[in-house]
Every structure is written in C-alpha cells, then in structure tokens.
Amino acid sequence: MKKLTVISIIVLGFALALFAEDVGEEPAETGGPQPKIVLGEQRFDFGYSPEGFFMVHAYKVKNEGEAELRIQRVRTTCGCTSAPMKKMQLAPGEDTEVTVIFNSTRYRHSTSKSAIITSNDPVNRSVRVTFTANMDTTGFPFVVEPWGMEIPTGEDPPKEMIFKVKNSSESKVNLNVVDYTADVFNEPKLKNDKLKPGQDTKIELTLNEDFDPAAHYIKASVTIEAEGIGEKPVRFTLPVKGSGPR
Structure with a gap:
C-alpha cells in the first residue's frame, strides 16, 4: 500500500510539473493551414556603447504561414533587458516588431543578451533574437x-x-x-x-x-x-x- 502511495505521489508530481511548464502556452495545432514565424534578422551589434543608458533595436517578426500566428510569450535572458511586442496576433502575411531595450547600467565590458519569442508555430515554437554591446571603450577610435x-x-x-x-x-x-x-x-x-x-x-x-x-x-x-x-x-x-x- 505504501509503495502504491509513493508511486502515485511521483506520478502526480510529474504531471503537475508538466502542467506548470505549459501554463500560458497553448498547444500547437496540427493539420490544416499553419502559421509560420519568420524573423527579419536574428542578431544585432550595438558596438561600443556607454554605461548607464538604454540601447534600443527593433527586430521584424512576420507570419509567412497560412493561419493566424499567436505570440504567446516573450521573455528575456536578463533583467537588464525588456522586449515589448507591438502585436501579439498576426494574420497571414502580416508583420510587427519586437523592440529590445538593453539597460547598460553597471556594465563595463562586452555582453550578449537575448529575447525568446514563443508562438503557436508548430515547427518553431520558440525563436531567439540576440544582441551584443561593448561598454569597454578601450581602443575606441x-x-x-x-x-x-x-x-x-x-x-x-x-x-x-x-x-x-x-x-x-x-x-x-x-x-x-x-x-x-x-x-x-x-x-x-x-x-x-x-x-x-x-x-x-x-x-x-x-x-x-x-x-x-x-x-x-x-x-x-x-x-x-x-x-x-x-x-x-x-x-x-x-x-x-x-x-x-x-
């Protein structure tokens, strides 16, 4: 009896973990017309940049599929970076922008950060845009x-x-x-x-x-x-x- 109870707890815990991981992300649809997320570019270099300011760049995001593209979540790899999205639903052929805003406060060296976009694209559920910036101005000409x-x-x-x-x-x-x-x-x-x-x-x-x-x-x-x-x-x-x- 105790053995069954332990197994039940393990199974329940695993199920809850899976549920927590998928909260906020609807499952990708299969069959019929599908959305397709395409980035205009994946990387951007700010180059030499001053400390204590905001470096800003907008990345183009387009739906090249045949069904509505729904952006479910945008998260960044650092609290120093935000990434607001202009539109969260895109009709086929429609595009929008995700604007990455990097706060260089307390940065003294080169760094690289990313924003990760999760959508209902069944092939590429998550895509990443990345930027680099260098707050070390040694050798700046x-x-x-x-x-x-x-x-x-x-x-x-x-x-x-x-x-x-x-x-x-x-x-x-x-x-x-x-x-x-x-x-x-x-x-x-x-x-x-x-x-x-x-x-x-x-x-x-x-x-x-x-x-x-x-x-x-x-x-x-x-x-x-x-x-x-x-x-x-x-x-x-x-x-x-x-x-x-x-």
Whole structure:
C-alpha cells in the first residue's frame, strides 16, 4: 500500500510539473493551414556603447504561414533587458516588431543578451533574437561628445540633439547610420560622412512628431558604423534618455 502511495505521489508530481511548464502556452495545432514565424534578422551589434543608458533595436517578426500566428510569450535572458511586442496576433502575411531595450547600467565590458519569442508555430515554437554591446571603450577610435545624452525629467528636450564625433584614428573613415529608434526620432542627419584623421562631424537628432516627451520617458538610440579602420567595420551607439511625464 505504501509503495502504491509513493508511486502515485511521483506520478502526480510529474504531471503537475508538466502542467506548470505549459501554463500560458497553448498547444500547437496540427493539420490544416499553419502559421509560420519568420524573423527579419536574428542578431544585432550595438558596438561600443556607454554605461548607464538604454540601447534600443527593433527586430521584424512576420507570419509567412497560412493561419493566424499567436505570440504567446516573450521573455528575456536578463533583467537588464525588456522586449515589448507591438502585436501579439498576426494574420497571414502580416508583420510587427519586437523592440529590445538593453539597460547598460553597471556594465563595463562586452555582453550578449537575448529575447525568446514563443508562438503557436508548430515547427518553431520558440525563436531567439540576440544582441551584443561593448561598454569597454578601450581602443575606441572616436571621441564622442556627449557620450550619451540625458534630459532631466520634466524638461522639454532640445529641438536639435547634437552629438559631436571626432576621428581619433590614423585612418580615413566613412560613417553610416545603420539603425535608429524610429518611434522616437526622425531620420538622423549626418553632417559629414567622410572623416580624415583628427576631423570631426555632427550627428543631429530631432524628435518624431508623433512622440510626446511629456507623456513618455525617452529610451532611444542611434547606431553608427564606421568603415576604413581595420578589416571589419566599427560600430558605436549614441543613446538618449530622460524627460517623461511632468
């Protein structure tokens, strides 16, 4: 009798564990039209980044299947990262974005984090997007002023937010904007995209007219890529944070 009781407890415990693991995740449907989750990209590199700011990048998520795609859960591998999703249900052919927001506070070295998206796709139940950022600026071939911009809470952001970038390397470089937070900024203006050694340029940011800094705290960034220094391009990210509800 005792032996049967022990076996019953083990079986019950195993069943409860399986139930707990599946809470919030509906089983994938089989047969008939199926959804198919497809990522526009899986990896993004912020490059050199300042400590104490938010680095932001949006990954495209599309349903290339023939049935509705339902996003069931998005989780991140670190409490320093959030990943809000714009839409949780996608019709066939529809797309949306998952925006990864990395808080670099207390980071002094290179790091890599991920967000994991779980859906009702029967083939790929979970897909992962990953980013890297390097807060160790040893060997960084530019001087950036300011190295991250913070707007005091309750104050209006300047109409033009300007970063000055100086080429401190011994090579001629070409600069290119590879990413920016479009929900917050208009397309950044790069005054001069070709820099000789010792030469500087300005990157000008203005707020998107649909973004209300009085209602929302700014967590945004612009990522720049420089070619001409070494075999691989060098990336760095210019973040802006602050303002928010009065």
